[in-house]
Amino acid sequence: MPLTALMAVVPMICVTLTGIACMMAEAFRNRGERMPIGGLGVIGLAGAGIAAGALWGQNTTSFGVVQADNFGLFVTIVLVVIGLLTIAFSSQVLERDDVPSGEYYALTLFGLAGMILMATATDLLLIFLALEVLSLAVYVLTAIRRDSFAGAEAGFKYFLLGGFSSAFFLYGIAFAFGVTGSTRLDRIAAVLTSRAATEHPLMLVAMGLLLIGFGFKVSAVPFHMWTPDAYEGAPAVVAGFMSTGVKAAAFAAFARVFLSTLEPMRAAWMPALSAIAIATMILGTMVGVAQTGLKRMLAYSSIAHGGYLLVALVSGNEIGKAAILFYLLVYGLTNVGAFAIVALAGTRERGNDSLTDYAGLWHRHPTLATLMTIFLLSLGGFPPTAGFVAKWYVFSAAVGSGDYLLAIIGVLTSVVSVFFYLRVVVMMYMAEGAAEVSRPIVGPVAALALAVSAILIFYLGILPAQVMTLAADSIATIF
């Protein structure tokens, strides 16, 4: 086997090897010795990012089951950005909460390796394996605080529903394999050219089961039950990581399977997916309004954002496909930042998760309050932030393909969602803070990462054309 056959998996290998290195570093660390394990992770992720840049446009394939096309590489780069931001925010929080850093970074990197694999895999079985690699890492990350009962409970609930949904996903793969004789996406697509195959009852069952499996992973209604619990119980940095990273990887595979391989069956999945998108947007927003905890509110907000991504997926036109990639990048930057501020605002004993804990943050820490405002406004879709442009692309894609109902519900729910984002902002500026809430301390690395995210949010909000063109180029390779 020539070494060039490995080219397409180089970004994933970079991240995996660094993950193993982190694990070894932790194992051979003397008690009490401090090691910059996070820095090691940054090197690995930088390597993956550079490798993804070098592979850009080459469309290399490894073993026929991993394809480093521009679509996969774009998502890889989004995942690298999410990983870098997560590591930057983590170091300070880990020390404060006394979380074993070697384990934490190793699991984060293994999770990222699974996500990168999922974004570039072109075989249903490999997508399943990647899904399991990333899920197992994230289950443990959710429960990584041993002293926290909520963490263990959240991890277990996430695990239970995750394992349950993987079984459905796998059952879908089994039927697709039975009908088409292969798990490779290109071979399945080759069989699905005839009417007999697209209308085969077992193939419809396969499609439905795959839809359930993906629905769980992107937390679409009615498969969203685990999301609020998992995000609330997990440490805030982990919640930021999994709300963005898992979603990006799952949507990449979702789009690859449904918009490319199962495109001939569009008539069958389109109504179901539209209904799911509508339910997701409405429920995410309405229940989000009623929340009094910031992490839980952000969890419902993340469900609603999943709904907007589904709208882009349903529309299925050029602009919709590019909008998925753009939205994932913007959402990643914004949500990791918002959860990071929740993490920084808390203390070891007190999560400072309740909305009232943010009262008067402006007086205690003006910079943090300003940054939180930027992230929340971007999540709510205010111009000139990136969130506005991302939503604009999604809704114009829906209008372009004639899905007016989806576009209207999308716009209405984003207007309602502004209410709960602004409620936090008003709380931070107008209300008086309680005396027992301490002033948050932000380390230099976290401050830098927050500043970079905020600048990128404004950059993508004011000059989105360049990145949007890049996203539009990326989708040309697979669809």
Add this chain to the structure above:
Amino acid sequence: MPPLTHYLVLSAILFAIGTLGVFLRRNVITILLSIEIMLNAVNLSFVAFGRYLGTVDGQIIVFFVVTVAAAEAAVGLALVIALFRHRETLNPDAFTTLRW
């Protein structure tokens, strides 16, 4: 040899038993076992389809699934131990700090 449908029906029944087990049983270990039953029901489908199509692919896929199931069981049991240390019970109804 029985036709393909027999295997598929058996597999579907096993999958349904597993699914019901996840919802109805009130012991977290049994719930974990129910998920294992679901995965093994799928394995049966893979082997039956593989045999029907005349390839060994189905059987090879089963090896991957068994590996994943083992890894999942390890993580699942570790999480159960973490839960049990906080509350000395295996009844999922006791784990309600986070509201659904």
